[in-house]
Amino acid sequence: MKKAPTIRDVAAAAGVSVSVVSRVLNEGSVAVATREKVVAAIAELGFRPRAAARELNGANLTIGLVLADLTNPFFARLADRIVWEARGRGVQVVLMTTQEDPHIEAETLATLLDRSVGGVIATPTGGNIDKWSRLQDLGVDLVFVDRSIAALENTDVVSIHNEASAASATEHLIGLGHRRIAVISGPLTTSTGTARIAGYESALAAAGIPSDAALIRGVPFRGDAGADAVAALLALPLAERPTGLIVANTAQVQSSMRQLYQMGIDIPRELSVIVFDDNPWTELVSPPLSVIRQPIDMLARHSVDLVLGRMQGRLPVGPRFIEVQAEFVSRSSSAAPNPVESHV
Amino acid sequence: MKKAPTIRDVAAAAGVSVSVVSRVLNEGSVAVATREKVVAAIAELGFRPRAAARELNGANLTIGLVLADLTNPFFARLADRIVWEARGRGVQVVLMTTQEDPHIEAETLATLLDRSVGGVIATPTGGNIDKWSRLQDLGVDLVFVDRSIAALENTDVVSIHNEASAASATEHLIGLGHRRIAVISGPLTTSTGTARIAGYESALAAAGIPSDAALIRGVPFRGDAGADAVAALLALPLAERPTGLIVANTAQVQSSMRQLYQMGIDIPRELSVIVFDDNPWTELVSPPLSVIRQPIDMLARHSVDLVLGRMQGRLPVGPRFIEVQAEFVSRSSSAAPNPVESHV
DNA sequence: TACAAAAGTGGTACCGGTTCCAATCCGGGT
DNA sequence: ACCCGGATTGGAACCGGTACCACTTTTGTA
Known part of the structure; x- marks a missing residue:
């Protein structure tokens, strides 16, 4: 366990003072000939300045x-x-x-x-x-x-652009004919939570659809909050039940989807789903998920x-x-609502 | 932008020398009364030792x-x-x-x-x-x-335990009746690649099944090597085509699965699949994947x-x-081979 | 040719901790 | 009452760089 060379070793090897070596290291002004000697010495000794010593002086990498x-x-x-x-x-x-x-x-x-x-x-x-x-x-x-x-x-x-992203997902569902669209997002104490829900609401408002507090779920990021929210949404009386769902936070996607599968929900016939963030697996599940892809x-x-x-x-x-800008990627998890189904 | 207190500030505040403060910081021997004074001073000033200064002395966190x-x-x-x-x-x-x-x-x-x-x-x-x-x-x-x-x-x-894990996945498929089992793993230059393929081969040998080089694919971790390997395996003449596949490295699972879906392979009827590493999504895809779960x-x-x-x-x-020990989790992607299919 | 400005170089005091060593204090044994 | 050893404490060197400052050597200009 030999020890690494220091700046003084380099100075000695190059026959100059430590100041010069330091200047070479930090692009200070040094004569060309001198610089070459120093560079050679550095290379030969395999010298690398220690980060700790630098940081002690305020520098920071x-x-x-x-x-x-x-x-x-x-x-x-x-x-x-x-x-x-x-x-x-x-x-x-x-x-x-x-x-x-x-x-x-x-x-x-x-x-x-x-x-x-x-x-x-x-x-x-x-x-x-x-x-x-x-x-x-x-x-x-x-x-x-x-x-x-x-x-x-x-x-x-x-x-x-959180607001616009949530709005475009919402508009997509509205465009397909959905009127009862639910959203699961982060807590309203988070900036993403509020912005995305704001985007969702403004899209609804623009389409003249009243917003329903029962369809808005600001839930925690961790744990099974997504699953619980899904269960609660689908437990609503049939007439109030959403036909579209936006899971507006990556953290909740997994547990939400798991719950949907467990409940045997037929996507998109019973429920259209759009989730935030494009993961490698979003196109491997069936049906492949429509997503908001974050760059x-x-x-x-x-x-x-x-x-x-x-x-x-x-x-x-x-x-x-x-x-x-985030990008909306339409795949098979979103489709027009099933009119028969929604009245049974 | 005020600056943080140093050990000398603490020493001054506590009316002791820096050595004593340092000793308090590093559980050296200090009189109880003194230690209390120092601790109080540290708390009051909100002092925290700078990592860079410590590292300069060899310490390391x-x-x-x-x-x-x-x-x-x-x-x-x-x-x-x-x-x-x-x-x-x-x-x-x-x-x-x-x-x-x-x-x-x-x-x-x-x-x-x-x-x-x-x-x-x-x-x-x-x-x-x-x-x-x-x-x-x-x-x-x-x-x-x-x-x-x-x-x-x-x-x-x-x-x-790479060898045993690969062996148990292989044994599982053999137990289901598979004789032609393919394996996709890392390059043979990696320890996981060789160990897992060794485990696979020993399981085959134990069952008296000859190993076939065409079914063993040691491919790079990055890129679409998994997809290519899958395509190559399924392009084999029907009699030589595998009925079981083990994707023995997490890095290759995604592209392999994507390829299987794109080719419209019916899992597990046409091909039983076991993949390494249990991700949240392995149970969301259809069918849910049998996996080797790494702890x-x-x-x-x-x-x-x-x-x-x-x-x-x-x-x-x-x-x-x-x-x-890794754990084999059986889900729906592995089943007995379809005898009719394999002879068509 | 002389002198001022610019360029290059060396010396050394830091940065904020740790650690070795000498100095001081204490109580107990004789 | 005196001496000795263990427990504490303070002083200062040191870790490996940076940067300020003074000094020497060029270079440029009048």
Whole structure:
């Protein structure tokens, strides 16, 4: 277990001072001949500057990624792309998960501070407003992705155009002839929850369809809340029962679908279904699901660009809100409602 | 943007020297009364020691996690559990992905060194043998999870019992009456590829069934290799065509299944299918898939235990090979072969 | 040719912890 | 009352870089 060479070893080998080596490392002004000697010495010794020493001086090449849960394929793919984008820019990613628990989130934030990360990309649970803003006070650049917190109005946000996406899914069902359309989404305390339900309601309003509170289910992300919501919706009296369903959050798709299968619901004859986020398996189930496809690579790219841009101070002050377009992909799980069925 | 308190601030506030504060932080011997003063000062100032400063002294509370690809739900869930286990032990995780590319993997290893991580949990691509062992020479504790590299015989490995798992899937199909069973797995250069195919072959041998090279497909993890393999298998002359298929690697399941659906294969009537790794969606597709379920939480727990145990030097020398049991879950995608069909 | 400005280089004090070592304090044994 | 050893505590070097500042060497210009 030999030890790695330090900057002084390099300086000695190249016959210069440590200052010069440091300048070579950080593109300071160094004579060409000198630089070559140093570069040669670095190569020969296989020297690599230690991140810890650099960070001690404020420099920073690490960002924190705070996600709810890697079990959710949406977050998993987001993480994959973010790590990828960061790598391309020479930045490392420290990954943390909150499991949607504000308490764990708080702990996570504290840890991020010790690690003196320069920036953070996060999907906030919704709580810990004071902690998030303290993080910012301490000079850590923060970018919310997917979700946001309204009270933190000075924070950059990257997300899909939630309202429009939910609206277009709703319009699609209305266009097929559906009048009773249910929506399952995140809690109304989350930005995605409110925005998507707002989009849903505005589409209904535009079509002159009254909205019915019984058809709107803002449920928790974790656990079987999706399944329970589905069961409740289908337990409604026949006349009030929805003929269309939008599952507006990836986290609830799985348990909702499982419940539908267990109940033996015939899709789309009895119920048309549209779900948020296109996973590899949405086209493997039967029938293949109509989905709102989120451009995950765009979300990742913009998040990383933003947070690094802030860290390098090359972005104007004032928050940036980047909304990218999501795409509606029509497959076989949505069709015109069955008029006979709905009156039996 | 105020700055965080340092250990000297705490020392001043508590009226002691920095040494004492440091000792309080690291469970050194300090008088009870003094310790209380220091603890109070820490709490009051909200002091948290900076990780970078600690790491500069060799201490280390970070592990690197090198995975192939978070798009694969097996790895995503593994990452989720590993981050979780690490968090419970006060350790952070730096995440990196190789996308199965040895070149990227090499770059990743170099980065891990700069970051002076104390330990690494990895799913190696199979190459970079020299780089991995240099990492170990430099004192970084290394644990391979899921896969291993035979040449690195001194490295800890945590995985499922690959051979037995593949054998039990094969036996299940043999028990149903299948004689021509195909297997799609990773390249034979990977440990999982060879072990699983070995298990498959030993099960065949035990049943007195000759193994047929045409039915064994060791294909790359990424891309549509699974789909191509399926197409090739089903293009065989009828008498040589398999009636059973084991997709022995999570990475190939998706494209294999997609291909089967596209070709309109009737499962299990025309072909019985067993796939490795139980995802949430395996029971949502039709028919629900028979799977080998890997105990991901066990893999995560053991990996983290091992790497931290090494880092803290409280493990005997000599490599540890931990193999956990995987579970065969029978669902509707496997059934007795259709004798009529196979002779038409 | 002389002198000012610019470019390149070396010295060294940090950054915020850890750790070794010497100094101090304490009570018990004789 | 005096000496000795264990328990605490403080001082300062050190980890491996960065960055400010002073000094020397070029280069450019009058």
